[in-house]
Amino acid sequence: MTATRTALAWEYSPAPEATDHIRLGERYELFVDGAWRPPESGAYEPTINPATEEPLAEIAQAGAADVEAAVAAAREALPRWRRLPALERGKYVFRIARLIQERARELAIVESLDGGKPIRESRDVDVPLAAAHFFYYAGWADKLRYGLAGRAVEPMGVVGQIVPWNFPLLMAAWKLAPALACGNTAVLKPAETTPLTALLLAEICQEAELPAGVVNILPGDGSTGAALVRHPGIDKIAFTGSTEVGKDIQAATAGRDIGLTLELGGKSANIVFDDAALDQAVEGIVNGIFFNQGHVCCAGSRLLLQESVADEVIEKLWRRMGLLRVGDPLDKNTDVGAINSAEQLQRIEALVDAGEREGATRRTVACRLPDRGYWFAPTLFTDVAPVNRIAVEEIFGPVVSVMTFRTQAEAVEKANATAYGLAAGVWTDKGSRALAVARGLKAGTIWQNTYNQFDPTSPFGGYKESGFGREGGAAGLRPYVRVS
Numbered sequence: 245m246t247a248t249r250t251a252l253a254w255e256y257s258p259a260p261e262a263t264d265h266i267r268l269g270e271r272y273e274l275f276v277d278g279a280w281r282p283p284e285s286g287a288y289e290p291t292i293n294p295a296t297e298e299p300l301a302e303i304a305q306a307g308a309a310d311v312e313a314a315v316a317a318a319r320e321a322l323p324r325w326r327r328l329p330a331l332e333r334g335k336y337v338f339r340i341a342r343l344i345q346e347r348a349r350e351l352a353i354v355e356s357l358d359g360g361k362p363i364r365e366s367r368d369v370d371v372p373l374a375a376a377h378f379f380y381y382a383g384w385a386d387k388l389r390y391g392l393a394g395r396a397v398e399p400m401g402v403v404g405q406i407v408p409w410n411f412p413l414l415m416a417a418w419k420l421a422p423a424l425a426c427g428n429t430a431v432l433k434p435a436e437t438t439p440l441t442a443l444l445l446a447e448i449c450q451e452a453e454l455p456a457g458v459v460n461i462l463p464g465d466g467s468t469g470a471a472l473v474r475h476p477g478i479d480k481i482a483f484t485g486s487t488e489v490g491k492d493i494q495a496a497t498a499g500r501d502i503g504l505t506l507e508l509g510g511k512s513a514n515i516v517f518d519d520a521a522l523d524q525a526v527e528g529i530v531n532g533i534f535f536n537q538g539h540v541c542c543a544g545s546r547l548l549l550q551e552s553v554a555d556e557v558i559e560k561l562w563r564r565m566g567l568l569r570v571g572d573p574l575d576k577n578t579d580v581g582a583i584n585s586a587e588q589l590q591r592i593e594a595l596v597d598a599g600e601r602e603g604a605t606r607r608t609v610a611c612r613l614p615d616r617g618y619w620f621a622p623t624l625f626t627d628v629a630p631v632n633r634i635a636v637e638e639i640f641g642p643v644v645s646v647m648t649f650r651t652q653a654e655a656v657e658k659a660n661a662t663a664y665g666l667a668a669g670v671w672t673d674k675g676s677r678a679l680a681v682a683r684g685l686k687a688g689t690i691w692q693n694t695y696n697q698f699d700p701t702s703p704f705g706g707y708k709e710s711g712f713g714r715e716g717g718a719a720g721l722r723p724y725v726r727v728s
């Protein structure tokens with residue numbers, strides 16, 4: 245392993261975000277039927293700050309009996325909620341958006357404390373985008389016919405929603421905003437390691453005076469998710485997470501009259517042609533793979549460089565990686581925060597070890613890491629063969645695997661040589677080339693001369709083992725309605 249680029253020539257002063265105004269409860273219960281209630285089993289688990297390994301709060305763990313109660317509450321609330329004039333329903337969704345804005349600072353800090361992501365990202369990306377999704381779908385509530393080709397629509401009913409730990413609040417917003425706008429009631433399960441912002445969102449639902457039972461939040465582990473998926477009272481499941489669990493959910497729901505959308509993993513190609521603006525491309529590569537520590541389903545984890553510029557791009561990228569600041573997620577200068585959990589760190593380490601064993605060349609930035617917490621320094625692999633595990637499997641960490649190509653056709657072929665199909669980036673000066681390459685790629689989202697741009701008006705979703713169904717935009721309404 246090569247590890248150069250140690251100390252920076254100059255240092256930033258610490259710029260920590262203040263946390264003294266954050267009042268986390270010692271214990272959080274389940275949010276069912278508009279009220280907080282303890283779990284039937286009496287089980288609580290701590291949620292940990294991954295940057296310090298300190299517990300933040302005790303979290304109730306929902307079991308099968310709690311899933312039963314939450315689904316019953318959602319079922320009970322459904323008739324009145326779906327019959328509410330659409331304009332009124334939209335006002336509730338709008339109010340949630342406004343309350344997210346009002347509590348934006350608190351939500352951003354709690355997201356960074358619970359999940360390890362840099363405050364710059366939770367403050368500037370996660371929370372504003374979460375609010376934007378509620379605003380956007382609030383606007384659709386009374387215009388559903390226009391979004392769905394003028395056809396009459398009915399809500400699906402009670403929807404079960406399972407979200408991962410990489411964008412906890414934002415994924416909850418992606419799921420709840422269209423569901424509510426379309427007149428569904430919901431039971432949402434946040435990830436085990438990041439339940440806090442979903443629970444604050446439950447408080448926001450209360451503040452918005454959302455009718456009881458319309459939104460129910462059940463923290464818990466995989467078994468809670470499995471119970472929700474298998475509950476016969478659920479009319480639609482929306483899941484974001486690993487391909488493995490997605491397949492389990494698909495099998496568990498087979499044969500049932502149930503709507504299903506799966507947003508799963510990815511191994512997205514970021515393709516740089518020799519006519520690209522290389523400095524700009526390097527910024528896009530960094531954003532593509534180091535944003536949120538690489539815990540991003542559409543991360544540009546396979547970097548495909550045209551051979552004639554490969555050495556130059558690698559050199560520029562390596563230099564840029566040495567300037568990334570890894571450390572305290574609450575420091576406003578931090579670029580790369582903590583790995584979300586000890587388990588995820590182990591997964592990253594195992595795949596990186598496999599990369600070295602299989603003969604790829606590893607370079608990891610040698611930066612000072614905090615003594616406690618879960619950390620992985622930005623890492624670059626070259627000499628990667630397409631069959632290596634680091635070229636095939638989702639690492640979900642700050643690790644980029646570089647491969648090269650000679651022709652446009654070879655770039656497209658290599659980009660598509662994956663079981664996934666979530667996203668891709670194309671860096672070129674020529675619009676015609678970008679369009680031609682995009683037409684050849686099997687990926688749900690393709691960015692040209694940029695990466696990781698999200699907007700509530702744009703549909704997002706995958707092909708192949710990246711799942712099916714779209715979230716965002718008018719297309720994101722479709723999974724939440726029955727069209728007659």
Ligand code: NDP
Pocket residue numbers: 406407408409410433434435436437464465466467468469470471473484485486487489490492493507508509510540541588591638639640
């Ligand atoms: P999972 O797919 O296990 O977790 C996603 C969500 O599903 C969590 O809320 C989880 O609960 C829940 N869940 C777990 N098992 C089941 C089940 N059998 N039925 C229903 N719900 C279930 O992802 P991991 O957290 O284990 O991460 C593993 C890998 O998955 C990562 O390394 C990454 O490669 C990939 N991943 C991809 C994501 C994406 O956005 N596409 C997001 C997260 C992970 P709990 O947290 O309590 O286990």
